[in-house]
Amino acid sequence: MNIEQNKPLKDLTTFKIGGNADYFISINHYDDIKKAVFFAKKNNLKTFILGKGSNIIFDSKGFNGLVIHVNIDFCKLYNNNLIVGAGYSFPLLGHITAKNDLGGLEFAKGVPGSVGGAIFMNASAFGQNVSDSLISVQCLTENNQIVNLKKNECNFEYRDSIFQKNKMIILSARFLLQNNNDALKIQKEMLDKKLLNQPLNERNAGCIFKNPKDTSARKIIESCDLLNCQVGGAKISLKHANFIINENEASSDDVLNLIKHVKQVVFEKTKINLYEEVKYIPY
Protein backbone atom coordinates (compact mmCIF):
# COMPACT_ATOMS: atom_id res chain seq x y z
CA MET A 1 0.00 0.00 0.00
CA ASN A 2 1.31 3.39 -0.95
CA ILE A 3 0.08 5.78 1.73
CA GLU A 4 1.18 9.36 1.08
CA GLN A 5 1.50 12.03 3.76
CA ASN A 6 0.63 15.74 3.47
CA LYS A 7 -1.11 15.23 0.16
CA PRO A 8 -2.46 18.44 -1.47
CA LEU A 9 -6.18 17.98 -2.03
CA LYS A 10 -7.21 20.94 -4.12
CA ASP A 11 -6.06 19.46 -7.43
CA LEU A 12 -8.18 16.39 -6.72
CA THR A 13 -11.33 18.49 -6.87
CA THR A 14 -13.11 20.49 -9.57
CA PHE A 15 -13.44 23.46 -7.17
CA LYS A 16 -9.62 23.57 -6.70
CA ILE A 17 -10.05 24.30 -2.99
CA GLY A 18 -8.52 22.41 -0.07
CA GLY A 19 -5.39 22.08 2.07
CA ASN A 20 -3.39 18.91 2.61
CA ALA A 21 -4.61 15.52 3.81
CA ASP A 22 -2.50 14.10 6.64
CA TYR A 23 -2.73 10.72 4.89
CA PHE A 24 -3.88 9.78 1.39
CA ILE A 25 -4.18 6.58 -0.61
CA SER A 26 -5.44 5.91 -4.12
CA ILE A 27 -7.01 2.44 -4.37
CA ASN A 28 -7.22 0.28 -7.51
CA HIS A 29 -8.01 -3.10 -5.92
CA TYR A 30 -10.67 -4.33 -3.52
CA ASP A 31 -8.07 -5.86 -1.18
CA ASP A 32 -6.29 -2.52 -0.78
CA ILE A 33 -9.51 -0.85 0.40
CA LYS A 34 -9.73 -3.35 3.25
CA LYS A 35 -6.07 -2.69 4.10
CA ALA A 36 -6.59 1.08 4.01
CA VAL A 37 -9.62 0.84 6.31
CA PHE A 38 -7.59 -1.37 8.66
CA PHE A 39 -4.72 1.17 8.64
CA ALA A 40 -7.14 3.96 9.59
CA LYS A 41 -8.71 1.92 12.41
CA LYS A 42 -5.32 0.88 13.78
CA ASN A 43 -4.08 4.48 13.81
CA ASN A 44 -7.37 5.92 15.02
CA LEU A 45 -7.75 8.09 11.91
CA LYS A 46 -11.01 9.37 10.54
CA THR A 47 -11.51 8.60 6.85
CA PHE A 48 -13.04 10.32 3.85
CA ILE A 49 -13.95 8.48 0.63
CA LEU A 50 -13.07 10.50 -2.45
CA GLY A 51 -14.31 9.94 -5.99
CA LYS A 52 -13.48 12.55 -8.63
CA GLY A 53 -14.03 15.46 -6.24
CA SER A 54 -16.74 17.16 -8.30
CA ASN A 55 -19.29 17.64 -5.52
CA ILE A 56 -17.19 18.57 -2.52
CA ILE A 57 -15.58 21.49 -0.72
CA PHE A 58 -12.48 20.41 1.19
CA ASP A 59 -11.51 22.73 4.02
CA SER A 60 -8.60 25.02 3.18
CA LYS A 61 -6.88 23.70 6.34
CA GLY A 62 -6.96 20.21 4.79
CA PHE A 63 -8.11 16.93 6.30
CA ASN A 64 -6.65 15.50 9.51
CA GLY A 65 -7.24 11.86 8.68
CA LEU A 66 -6.95 9.43 5.78
CA VAL A 67 -8.47 10.30 2.39
CA ILE A 68 -9.23 7.10 0.47
CA HIS A 69 -9.45 7.81 -3.25
CA VAL A 70 -11.52 5.04 -4.88
CA ASN A 71 -9.89 4.50 -8.25
CA ILE A 72 -11.23 1.04 -9.16
CA ASP A 73 -11.79 1.71 -12.84
CA PHE A 74 -12.69 -1.42 -14.80
CA CYS A 75 -15.66 -1.49 -17.17
CA LYS A 76 -17.16 -4.65 -18.70
CA LEU A 77 -19.97 -4.33 -21.20
CA TYR A 78 -21.67 -7.41 -22.63
CA ASN A 79 -24.88 -7.03 -24.60
CA ASN A 80 -27.00 -4.70 -22.46
CA ASN A 81 -25.28 -5.56 -19.20
CA LEU A 82 -22.63 -3.43 -17.64
CA ILE A 83 -20.38 -4.03 -14.64
CA VAL A 84 -18.25 -1.06 -13.75
CA GLY A 85 -15.79 -0.12 -10.98
CA ALA A 86 -16.73 2.71 -8.60
CA GLY A 87 -13.75 4.81 -9.66
CA TYR A 88 -14.62 4.65 -13.36
CA SER A 89 -15.27 8.01 -15.00
CA PHE A 90 -19.02 8.67 -15.18
CA PRO A 91 -18.71 10.89 -18.31
CA LEU A 92 -16.68 8.17 -20.04
CA LEU A 93 -19.33 5.61 -19.11
CA GLY A 94 -21.98 7.86 -20.65
CA HIS A 95 -19.89 8.21 -23.79
CA ILE A 96 -19.19 4.49 -24.20
CA THR A 97 -22.77 3.37 -23.60
CA ALA A 98 -24.29 5.94 -25.98
CA LYS A 99 -21.68 5.05 -28.62
CA ASN A 100 -22.86 1.44 -28.34
CA ASP A 101 -26.48 2.55 -28.96
CA LEU A 102 -27.42 1.92 -25.35
CA GLY A 103 -29.80 4.29 -23.61
CA GLY A 104 -30.22 5.13 -19.92
CA LEU A 105 -26.98 6.88 -19.09
CA GLU A 106 -26.80 9.53 -21.81
CA PHE A 107 -26.78 12.31 -19.19
CA ALA A 108 -23.65 10.87 -17.54
CA LYS A 109 -21.36 12.47 -20.10
CA GLY A 110 -22.10 15.88 -18.56
CA VAL A 111 -21.56 14.83 -14.92
CA PRO A 112 -17.83 15.02 -14.14
CA GLY A 113 -17.74 12.46 -11.31
CA SER A 114 -16.99 8.80 -10.73
CA VAL A 115 -19.56 5.98 -10.86
CA GLY A 116 -19.33 5.64 -7.04
CA GLY A 117 -19.90 9.38 -6.52
CA ALA A 118 -22.85 9.34 -8.94
CA ILE A 119 -24.50 6.48 -7.02
CA PHE A 120 -23.78 8.07 -3.62
CA MET A 121 -25.39 11.34 -4.85
CA ASN A 122 -28.04 9.69 -7.06
CA ALA A 123 -26.82 11.98 -9.85
CA SER A 124 -29.38 13.06 -12.43
CA ALA A 125 -30.05 15.50 -15.25
CA PHE A 126 -32.66 16.04 -17.94
CA GLY A 127 -35.03 13.58 -16.27
CA GLN A 128 -32.50 10.72 -16.16
CA ASN A 129 -31.21 9.35 -12.83
CA VAL A 130 -28.25 7.03 -12.31
CA SER A 131 -30.62 4.79 -10.35
CA ASP A 132 -32.98 4.31 -13.33
CA SER A 133 -30.82 1.70 -15.06
CA LEU A 134 -28.99 0.42 -11.98
CA ILE A 135 -29.44 -3.22 -10.93
CA SER A 136 -27.18 -3.56 -7.89
CA VAL A 137 -24.25 -2.07 -6.04
CA GLN A 138 -21.34 -3.95 -4.53
CA CYS A 139 -19.93 -2.32 -1.41
CA LEU A 140 -17.74 -2.74 1.63
CA THR A 141 -19.53 -2.51 4.97
CA GLU A 142 -18.16 -0.94 8.15
CA ASN A 143 -17.41 -4.52 9.29
CA ASN A 144 -15.19 -5.07 6.24
CA GLN A 145 -17.70 -7.41 4.53
CA ILE A 146 -18.33 -7.18 0.79
CA VAL A 147 -22.09 -7.17 0.14
CA ASN A 148 -24.39 -6.61 -2.85
CA LEU A 149 -27.33 -4.23 -2.46
CA LYS A 150 -30.18 -4.46 -4.95
CA LYS A 151 -31.46 -1.15 -6.32
CA ASN A 152 -34.53 -1.21 -4.10
CA GLU A 153 -32.28 -1.57 -1.04
CA CYS A 154 -30.38 1.63 -1.87
CA ASN A 155 -33.20 4.03 -0.82
CA PHE A 156 -32.65 6.36 -3.76
CA GLU A 157 -34.30 9.76 -3.51
CA TYR A 158 -33.53 13.11 -5.10
CA ARG A 159 -29.75 13.58 -4.46
CA ASP A 160 -29.86 10.94 -1.75
CA SER A 161 -29.09 7.27 -1.24
CA ILE A 162 -28.56 4.87 1.62
CA PHE A 163 -24.80 5.38 1.21
CA GLN A 164 -25.12 8.88 2.69
CA LYS A 165 -26.14 7.22 5.97
CA ASN A 166 -24.61 3.76 6.18
CA LYS A 167 -20.91 4.64 5.61
CA MET A 168 -20.49 1.78 3.10
CA ILE A 169 -17.80 2.16 0.45
CA ILE A 170 -19.12 1.60 -3.07
CA LEU A 171 -16.84 -0.77 -5.00
CA SER A 172 -18.67 -1.50 -8.24
CA ALA A 173 -22.11 -1.41 -9.84
CA ARG A 174 -24.19 -3.41 -12.29
CA PHE A 175 -26.48 -1.74 -14.82
CA LEU A 176 -28.97 -2.97 -17.41
CA LEU A 177 -29.32 -0.62 -20.38
CA GLN A 178 -31.91 -0.36 -23.16
CA ASN A 179 -31.16 -0.53 -26.88
CA ASN A 180 -31.56 2.96 -28.29
CA ASN A 181 -30.26 3.98 -31.72
CA ASP A 182 -30.82 7.63 -30.77
CA ALA A 183 -28.64 7.51 -27.65
CA LEU A 184 -25.79 9.57 -29.17
CA LYS A 185 -28.21 12.17 -30.53
CA ILE A 186 -29.98 12.48 -27.17
CA GLN A 187 -26.62 12.81 -25.44
CA LYS A 188 -25.47 15.57 -27.76
CA GLU A 189 -28.67 17.54 -27.15
CA MET A 190 -28.15 17.23 -23.39
CA LEU A 191 -24.53 18.35 -23.60
CA ASP A 192 -25.38 21.31 -25.84
CA LYS A 193 -27.96 22.49 -23.29
CA LYS A 194 -25.46 22.10 -20.46
CA LEU A 195 -22.74 24.03 -22.29
CA LEU A 196 -25.17 26.85 -22.92
CA ASN A 197 -26.44 27.05 -19.33
CA GLN A 198 -23.60 26.08 -17.01
CA PRO A 199 -20.13 27.55 -16.37
CA LEU A 200 -18.43 24.28 -17.32
CA ASN A 201 -15.05 25.83 -18.02
CA GLU A 202 -14.70 27.47 -14.62
CA ARG A 203 -13.74 26.08 -11.23
CA ASN A 204 -16.90 24.95 -9.45
CA ALA A 205 -18.55 21.97 -7.77
CA GLY A 206 -21.78 21.84 -9.76
CA CYS A 207 -25.04 22.99 -8.23
CA ILE A 208 -24.58 24.23 -4.68
CA PHE A 209 -28.19 23.83 -3.49
CA LYS A 210 -30.82 21.17 -4.01
CA ASN A 211 -33.89 22.28 -5.87
CA PRO A 212 -36.84 22.85 -3.53
CA LYS A 213 -40.01 20.98 -4.45
CA ASP A 214 -41.65 22.27 -7.66
CA THR A 215 -39.13 25.07 -8.28
CA SER A 216 -35.44 25.57 -8.98
CA ALA A 217 -32.80 26.98 -6.64
CA ARG A 218 -31.38 28.83 -9.65
CA LYS A 219 -34.60 30.79 -10.24
CA ILE A 220 -34.98 31.62 -6.55
CA ILE A 221 -31.40 32.90 -6.21
CA GLU A 222 -31.80 34.96 -9.39
CA SER A 223 -35.06 36.44 -8.13
CA CYS A 224 -33.24 37.61 -4.99
CA ASP A 225 -30.75 39.64 -7.06
CA LEU A 226 -27.80 37.52 -5.97
CA LEU A 227 -26.18 37.02 -9.39
CA ASN A 228 -22.51 38.01 -9.30
CA CYS A 229 -22.60 38.30 -5.49
CA GLN A 230 -19.07 37.72 -4.14
CA VAL A 231 -17.25 36.83 -0.92
CA GLY A 232 -13.45 36.88 -1.23
CA GLY A 233 -12.54 34.79 -4.28
CA ALA A 234 -15.93 33.01 -4.43
CA LYS A 235 -18.68 34.35 -6.66
CA ILE A 236 -22.19 33.40 -7.80
CA SER A 237 -21.93 32.53 -11.49
CA LEU A 238 -23.50 34.96 -13.93
CA LYS A 239 -24.30 32.03 -16.19
CA HIS A 240 -26.09 29.90 -13.58
CA ALA A 241 -27.09 31.30 -10.19
CA ASN A 242 -26.89 27.90 -8.46
CA PHE A 243 -23.16 27.62 -9.25
CA ILE A 244 -20.41 29.23 -7.16
CA ILE A 245 -17.22 29.95 -9.05
CA ASN A 246 -13.78 29.86 -7.50
CA GLU A 247 -12.71 32.93 -9.38
CA ASN A 248 -9.67 34.05 -7.50
CA GLU A 249 -8.01 31.55 -5.13
CA ALA A 250 -11.16 31.26 -3.01
CA SER A 251 -10.81 29.61 0.39
CA SER A 252 -13.34 27.18 1.82
CA ASP A 253 -14.42 29.99 4.21
CA ASP A 254 -15.13 32.29 1.24
CA VAL A 255 -17.42 29.64 -0.24
CA LEU A 256 -19.09 28.76 3.07
CA ASN A 257 -19.72 32.44 3.88
CA LEU A 258 -21.19 33.02 0.44
CA ILE A 259 -23.45 29.98 0.89
CA LYS A 260 -24.55 31.33 4.29
CA HIS A 261 -25.25 34.76 2.79
CA VAL A 262 -27.32 33.30 -0.08
CA LYS A 263 -29.37 31.20 2.34
CA GLN A 264 -29.99 34.20 4.59
CA VAL A 265 -31.05 36.55 1.78
CA VAL A 266 -33.25 33.89 0.16
CA PHE A 267 -34.96 33.15 3.45
CA GLU A 268 -35.49 36.82 4.27
CA LYS A 269 -37.00 37.54 0.85
CA THR A 270 -38.94 34.34 0.12
CA LYS A 271 -39.21 32.36 3.40
CA ILE A 272 -37.73 29.40 1.48
CA ASN A 273 -34.96 27.36 3.10
CA LEU A 274 -32.26 26.22 0.68
CA TYR A 275 -30.31 23.05 1.51
CA GLU A 276 -26.84 22.25 0.22
CA GLU A 277 -26.31 19.55 -2.38
CA VAL A 278 -22.55 20.04 -2.31
CA LYS A 279 -20.71 18.35 0.58
CA TYR A 280 -18.36 20.35 2.81
CA ILE A 281 -15.60 18.19 4.30
CA PRO A 282 -14.35 19.74 7.55
CA TYR A 283 -10.70 19.56 8.63
Ligand SMILES: Cc1cc2nc3c(=O)[nH]c(=O)nc-3n(C[C@H](O)[C@H](O)[C@H](O)COP(=O)(O)OP(=O)(O)OC[C@H]3O[C@@H](n4cnc5c(N)ncnc54)[C@H](O)[C@@H]3O)c2cc1C
Ligand atom coordinates in the same frame (compact mmCIF):
# COMPACT_ATOMS: atom_id res chain seq x y z
C1 LIG B 1 -19.54 21.29 -13.89
C2 LIG B 1 -20.32 20.31 -13.07
C3 LIG B 1 -21.54 19.84 -13.53
C4 LIG B 1 -22.29 18.94 -12.76
N1 LIG B 1 -23.49 18.49 -13.24
C5 LIG B 1 -24.22 17.63 -12.51
C6 LIG B 1 -25.47 17.13 -13.00
O1 LIG B 1 -25.91 17.46 -14.10
N2 LIG B 1 -26.18 16.27 -12.23
C7 LIG B 1 -25.71 15.87 -11.00
O2 LIG B 1 -26.39 15.06 -10.34
N3 LIG B 1 -24.53 16.30 -10.51
C8 LIG B 1 -23.77 17.18 -11.22
N4 LIG B 1 -22.58 17.62 -10.74
C9 LIG B 1 -22.12 17.21 -9.38
C10 LIG B 1 -21.18 16.00 -9.35
O3 LIG B 1 -20.50 15.84 -10.57
C11 LIG B 1 -21.95 14.72 -9.02
O4 LIG B 1 -22.54 14.80 -7.73
C12 LIG B 1 -21.03 13.48 -9.03
O5 LIG B 1 -21.86 12.35 -9.02
C13 LIG B 1 -20.06 13.39 -7.86
O6 LIG B 1 -19.16 12.32 -8.11
P1 LIG B 1 -17.65 12.36 -7.59
O7 LIG B 1 -16.99 11.08 -7.93
O8 LIG B 1 -16.98 13.59 -8.09
O9 LIG B 1 -17.88 12.46 -6.03
P2 LIG B 1 -17.02 13.28 -4.96
O10 LIG B 1 -17.23 14.74 -5.16
O11 LIG B 1 -15.62 12.79 -4.94
O12 LIG B 1 -17.77 12.84 -3.63
C14 LIG B 1 -19.12 13.19 -3.41
C15 LIG B 1 -19.66 12.35 -2.25
O13 LIG B 1 -19.69 10.98 -2.68
C16 LIG B 1 -18.96 10.15 -1.77
N5 LIG B 1 -18.33 9.07 -2.55
C17 LIG B 1 -17.64 9.20 -3.72
N6 LIG B 1 -17.23 7.98 -4.15
C18 LIG B 1 -17.69 7.06 -3.24
C19 LIG B 1 -17.58 5.64 -3.12
N7 LIG B 1 -16.93 4.89 -4.02
N8 LIG B 1 -18.16 5.05 -2.05
C20 LIG B 1 -18.83 5.79 -1.11
N9 LIG B 1 -18.93 7.14 -1.16
C21 LIG B 1 -18.38 7.77 -2.21
C22 LIG B 1 -17.94 11.09 -1.13
O14 LIG B 1 -17.51 10.60 0.14
C23 LIG B 1 -18.72 12.40 -1.04
O15 LIG B 1 -19.48 12.43 0.14
C24 LIG B 1 -21.80 18.52 -11.50
C25 LIG B 1 -20.55 18.97 -11.05
C26 LIG B 1 -19.82 19.86 -11.81
C27 LIG B 1 -18.48 20.32 -11.31
